[in-house]
Amino acid sequence: MLRCLSSFQDTFSISSYIDSDDLVKFHGHLCDGLVVGHLALQLAMHELYPDGIIDRTRILNRILN
Numbered sequence: 001m002l003r004c005l006s007s008f009q010d011t012f013s014i015s016s017y018i019d020s021d022d023l024v025k026f027h028g029h030l031c032d033g034l035v036v037g038h039l040a041l042q043l044a045m046h047e048l049y050p051d052g053i054i055d056r057t058r059i060l061n062r063i064l065n
Helices: 020-027 032-048 056-064
Strands: none
Touching: 020 032
């Protein structure tokens, strides 16, 4: 995933990966809901951003339009 800090900057060529271990650390424990949520998020990001570049500053605009 390539990311940018704001809509005023170009996309950085820094890869950021969020895997299930990161989600467990954030959530506090592994559970069915976390696994289902992780899989749903992966599907959504692949559908919304097929080229893999995710501009977090424009996610809501992309979903609503």
